[in-house]
Amino acid sequence: MNDKYARITRDGLWDNNVVFAQMLALCPTLAVTSSATNGLGMGLATTAVLVVSNMVISSVRELVSPEVRIPVYIVLIATLVTLLDMALNAWVHELYKVLGLFIALIVVNCAILGRAESFASKNGMADSALDGLMMGLGFTASLVVIGGVREIFGSGTLFANAHLLLGPAFAFLETTVVPEYKGFLLMILPPGGFMVVGLLLAAKRVLDQRRAARTALVAQEA
Amino acid sequence: MRLEELRTKLGYQGLLLGGAALLTSAALAFASRATEADIKAAEAADLKQSLSQVLPGEYENDLLKDTVTLPGKEGNVLVYRGRRAGRVEAVVYRVTGHGYAGKILCVMGVSREGKILGVRVVSHKETPGLGDKIEPAKADWIHAFEGKYLGNPPLEKWAVKKDGGIFDQFAGATITPRGVVNAVKGGLEFFDGNKAKLLDEAGEVK
Numbered sequence: 001m002n003d004k005y006a007r008i009t010r011d012g013l014w015d016n017n018v019v020f021a022q023m024l025a026l027c028p029t030l031a032v033t034s035s036a037t038n039g040l041g042m043g044l045a046t047t048a049v050l051v052v053s054n055m056v057i058s059s060v061r062e063l064v065s066p067e068v069r070i071p072v073y074i075v076l077i078a079t080l081v082t083l084l085d086m087a088l089n090a091w092v093h094e095l096y097k098v099l100g101l102f103i104a105l106i107v108v109n110c111a112i113l114g115r116a117e118s119f120a121s122k123n124g125m126a127d128s129a130l131d132g133l134m135m136g137l138g139f140t141a142s143l144v145v146i147g148g149v150r151e152i153f154g155s156g157t158l159f160a161n162a163h164l165l166l167g168p169a170f171a172f173l174e175t176t177v178v179p180e181y182k183g184f185l186l187m188i189l190p191p192g193g194f195m196v197v198g199l200l201l202a203a204k205r206v207l208d209q210r211r212a213a214r215t216a217l218v219a220q221e222a
Numbered sequence: 223m224r225l226e227e228l229r230t231k232l233g234y235q236g237l238l239l240g241g242a243a244l245l246t247s248a249a250l251a252f253a254s255r256a257t258e259a260d261i262k263a264a265e266a267a268d269l270k271q272s273l274s275q276v277l278p279g280e281y282e283n284d285l286l287k288d289t290v291t292l293p294g295k296e297g298n299v300l301v302y303r304g305r306r307a308g309r310v311e312a313v314v315y316r317v318t319g320h321g322y323a324g325k326i327l328c329v330m331g332v333s334r335e336g337k338i339l340g341v342r343v344v345s346h347k348e349t350p351g352l353g354d355k356i357e358p359a360k361a362d363w364i365h366a367f368e369g370k371y372l373g374n375p376p377l378e379k380w381a382v383k384k385d386g387g388i389f390d391q392f393a394g395a396t397i398t399p400r401g402v403v404n405a406v407k408g409g410l411e412f413f414d415g416n417k418a419k420l421l422d423e424a425g426e427v428k
Contacts, residue, residue: 065229065238072242079246086253090260164359185394188349
């Protein structure tokens with residue numbers, strides 16, 4: 001039982017990471033990761049939707065017939081995102097002003113439909129919730145790393161304006177990595193996003209291959 | 223097992239889709255009614271706050287209620303007016319600049335004498351990290367307009383430094399500040415052209 005949860009967690013965070021393994025959701029990824037703070041905001045909003053949508057879809061999975069599942073899932077996800085958008089706008093307006101830009105983008109995030117299709121429609125509610133949470137956190141971590149790299153090279157800062165997203169208590173996150181930096185426009189613009197995603201993807205592959213080689217070696221010796 | 227059988231029927235698909243659409247629409251309609259008032263209140267509070275940023279000081283009236291609409295260069299302009307002792311002391315209105323990535327919406331406050339009290343960018347889509355230095359949260363640039371009027375600097379100096387003006391551009395982004403400077407200049411010209419109506423003095427004999 002514990003093995004299963006460990007598997008779901010590992011899948012979400014690393015082995016089957018939304019960006020670096022499934023290669024999904026690249027459109028919002030490239031669009032918002034011009035800074036680490038933006039990546040964090042988009043990641044957290046997506047995580048919230050992912051958890052709820054996985055739970056809802058898992059709970060209706062017996063009712064939905066395979067023939068019409070895609071339109072039903074899309075309607076459910078779009079509704080959830082719209083509800084989140086309205087709720088944030090009405091009751092947490094300060095946060096909405098920062099996240100507002102990202103929320104509409106979540107509807108077109110194919111990772112959410114992907115998880116509905118490949119996990120929530122086949123598993124129970126608790127498992128699906130955990131899967132949503134872990135996939136979401138893996139997505140958030142990827143966005144923060146991509147955003148961080150682009151921000152450091154592009155504008156010489158890290159987590160700039162984090163207090164606008166997380167509140168003044170998190171102002172300590174804001175660091176200037178390279179003082180008096182002139183900026184490297186390419187990294188901020190979309191081509192920089194492609195380059196960083198590509199390089200990080202290659203780095204993850206190398207790490208995975210080394211690990212696989214090491215386990216193979218251990219297995220051989222044993 | 224009954225459900226399994228039912229799920230393959232054609233009618234079930236239609237009912238399922240219809241049911242899903244009905245349920246989600248009902249949820250949205252309900253949420254929309256539940257949040258409408260709060261969203262309106264939050265937006266009004268937002269507007270008030272951005273108005274008070276470009277109109278420092280106290281005014282005796284509710285700015286949101288004392289408005290006048292005048293034709294401007296890009297469609298009608300809604301002007302909010304602040305009064306003291308019944309006299310219009312300052313006006314606030316929106317101006318639109320054309321940036322690197324679309325429109326830049328600004329509000330500007332102008333005093334009775336035609337001096338700029340403040341300018342704020344309300345919304346823009348400029349490049350994060352470069353063009354977004356027009357936001358006061360990220361740089362002090364936007365405060366450079368305060369106290370300026372047509373004549374200080376002279377008309378031809380209302381431009382970014384690259385174009386021979388007095389306003390800074392940003393490293394790597396010239397189009398964005400140029401758009402804002404032009405918008406503010408256009409806003410002052412709008413004030414000049416409509417002074418009597420803006421200050422509510424059309425009927426007074428001078």
